Amino acid sequence: xxxxxxxxxxxxxxxxxxxxxxxxxxxxxxxxxxxVIVFNKYILxxxxxxxxxxxxxxxxxxxxxxxxxxxxxxxxxxxEPIGMTKEVYLxxxxxxxxxxxxxxWFSNSAYIYLSVxxxxxxxxxxxxxxxxxxxxxxxxxxxxxxMANMIGISVGVAIxxxxxxxxxxxxxxxxxxxxxxEATRLVLIQILLTSKGITLNPxxxxxxxxxxCLVFLTVxxxxxxxxxxxxxxxxxxxxxxxxxxxxxxxxxxxxxxxLIGKTSALTMNVAGVVxxxxxxxxxxxxxxxxxxxx
Numbered sequence: 001x002x003x004x005x006x007x008x009x010x011x012x013x014x015x016x017x018x019x020x021x022x023x024x025x026x027x028x029x030x031x032x033x034x035x036v037i038v039f040n041k042y043i044l045x046x047x048x049x050x051x052x053x054x055x056x057x058x059x060x061x062x063x064x065x066x067x068x069x070x071x072x073x074x075x076x077x078x079x080e081p082i083g084m085t086k087e088v089y090l091x092x093x094x095x096x097x098x099x100x101x102x103x104x105w106f107s108n109s110a111y112i113y114l115s116v117x118x119x120x121x122x123x124x125x126x127x128x129x130x131x132x133x134x135x136x137x138x139x140x141x142x143x144x145x146x147m148a149n150m151i152g153i154s155v156g157v158a159i160x161x162x163x164x165x166x167x168x169x170x171x172x173x174x175x176x177x178x179x180x181x182e183a184t185r186l187v188l189i190q191i192l193l194t195s196k197g198i199t200l201n202p203x204x205x206x207x208x209x210x211x212x213c214l215v216f217l218t219v220x221x222x223x224x225x226x227x228x229x230x231x232x233x234x235x236x237x238x239x240x241x242x243x244x245x246x247x248x249x250x251x252x253x254x255x256x257x258x259l260i261g262k263t264s265a266l267t268m269n270v271a272g273v274v275x276x277x278x279x280x281x282x283x284x285x286x287x288x289x290x291x292x293x294x
Contacts, residue, residue: 029255044111056221057245058217062217069207089208096185099181102181103182104178110178113168123175125153127150128150134190202256
C-alpha cells in the first residue's frame with residue numbers, strides 16, 4: 001500500500017472523527033436545552049410551580065454558574081485563567097454579558113405568556129438572526145441561496161404564529177427580543193473565540209461572562225422584581241428545585257460554549273431547528289396522550 005493511500009485513510013479518519021464529535025456536541029446541547037426549557041416552564045408557569053419571577057430565576061442561575069466557575073478556576077485550580085487585558089474584557093466580555101442578561105430575561109419572561117411549543121416555533125428564527133448579524137459583522141459571507149432559505153424559515157414561522165390559538169402579543173415581543181439579543185451574543189462569542197487570539201474553554205468562558213451577566217441583571221431586578229419579592233413573605237426557596245435547575249443551567253451554558261467553540265454560531269442554530277422540531281414532536285405527542293386519557 002502506497003503512502004498516498006495511507007495518508008488518504010488518515011485524513012478520512014480525522015474527518016469522520018470530527019463529524020462524530022460535532023454530532024455528539026449537538027446531541028448533548030439538544031438534551032440539555034430541552035431539559036432547561038421544560039424545567040424553567042415548570043417553575044415560571046402559574047398553573048404549575050407558580051413562581052413568576054424570571055429575572056430572579058436567571059440571577060440564581062448566573063450566581064450558581066459564577067460561584068462554581070470561580071471554585072473550579074480559583075480554588076480547585078482545575079482550569080487555568082487566561083491573561084485577558086482590560087481592553088478585551090470591556091470590548092468583548094461586557095457586551096456579551098449585557099446581551100446574555102437581556103436574552104435570558106426576555107426568554108424566561110416569555111414562558112409566562114406563551115406555550116413551550118409556540119416559543120419553539122419562534123426560536124426557529126434564530127438561524128435567520130444569526131446569519132443576518134453574522135453578515136452584518138462580516139463574520140459570514142452573504143449568499144443569496146442561504147438568504148432564500150432563511151426567508152423561507154421566516155415565512156414558515158409567520159404562518160405558525162398566525163395560527164397560534166394562545167397568541168399573546170407581549171409574549172411574542174419578548175421572545176423575538178430574546179432571539180435578537182441571543183443571536184448577537186452568539187456571533188460575538190464566535191468572534192471572541194476565533195478572531196481575537198483568545199483560547200477560552202467552556203469553564204473559563206463562564207468564569208468571565210457569568211459574573212458580568214449577573215451584574216447587568218441586578219439593575220432591572222431591583223426595580224421590577226425585588227419590591228414584589230420583598231412583599232411576598234410566604235415564599236421559601238426550595239433548594240432541591242432551584243438547585244437542580246441551576247445545575248441544568250450550568251451544564252447547558254458549558255454545552256453552548258463548547259458547541260460554538262468547536263463548530264460555529266450558525267451551525268449551532270441550524271442544529272437548533274432540528275432541536276425545535278424534536279421538542280415540538282414530543283410536546284404534541286404528550287398533548288395527544290393527555291387528550292386520549294380525557
